[in-house]
Amino acid sequence: MNQTEIQANKEEYINIFEAIIKRDGSKDLLNFLKTSDFFTCPASTRFHSAEEGGLCFHSLNVYKRFKKNLELEYGENYVDKISDESIAIIALLHDICKVDCYKVEYRNTKVNGEWVKQPYFAYEDKLPYGHGEKSVYMISGFMKLTRDEAMAINWHMGGFDTRVIGGSYSLSNAFYEYPLSVIFHISDLEATYIDEKLPN
Ligand SMILES: [Fe+2]
Numbered sequence: 001m002n003q004t005e006i007q008a009n010k011e012e013y014i015n016i017f018e019a020i021i022k023r024d025g026s027k028d029l030l031n032f033l034k035t036s037d038f039f040t041c042p043a044s045t046r047f048h049s050a051e052e053g054g055l056c057f058h059s060l061n062v063y064k065r066f067k068k069n070l071e072l073e074y075g076e077n078y079v080d081k082i083s084d085e086s087i088a089i090i091a092l093l094h095d096i097c098k099v100d101c102y103k104v105e106y107r108n109t110k111v112n113g114e115w116v117k118q119p120y121f122a123y124e125d126k127l128p129y130g131h132g133e134k135s136v137y138m139i140s141g142f143m144k145l146t147r148d149e150a151m152a153i154n155w156h157m158g159g160f161d162t163r164v165i166g167g168s169y170s171l172s173n174a175f176y177e178y179p180l181s182v183i184f185h186i187s188d189l190e191a192t193y194i195d196e197k198l199p200n
Pocket residue numbers: 094095131156157
């Protein structure tokens with residue numbers, strides 16, 4: 001992504017956020033994102049969208065996938081099932097746990113027989129609260145989430161969630177009770193593995 005694309009994604013994100021999310025506290029939350037590295041940080045250290053602006057780009061991709069999947073599942077009147085505001089909140093904020101966690105470090109690598117310093121993203125979480133649960137916790141510091149929103153954000157990693165890998169059965173109970181969470185998890189997967197690329 002070049003700087004023009006990074007800036008365009010930032011504008012698109014802020015436009016959607018301001019037009020659709022009106023809940024008490026949402027303005028402060030957006031201001032927090034603007035002062036954090038949300039619009040410039042990557043979405044991962046080595047995998048999908050591991051580049052400057054990756055997290056914002058990923059959030060927009062997930063938002064588009066989520067809307068598409070909701071329409072596929074519930075038809076064009078899907079807003080009877082879930083409001084536009086909930087859709088935007090879940091998708092645009094599900095990964096804010098990654099904010100202020102990436103930093104650029106350098107390592108020596110041999111290129112054509114010569115040692116050169118290569119930049120890479122290191123991950124250092126100063127608030128190690130988990131992943132989906134951390135996003136829920138951070139958002140809740142600014143505004144209230146509905147049960148559907150909290151469940152979808154909390155369990156968006158699906159079977160990759162470390163709690164599930166550790167043996168928790170909560171995920172499948174959550175997915176049975178909150179089908180929007182299933183649809184959202186799939187949207188996150190599709191954005192990650194289909195819409196976004198691995199770094200070269
Ligand atoms: Fe995530």
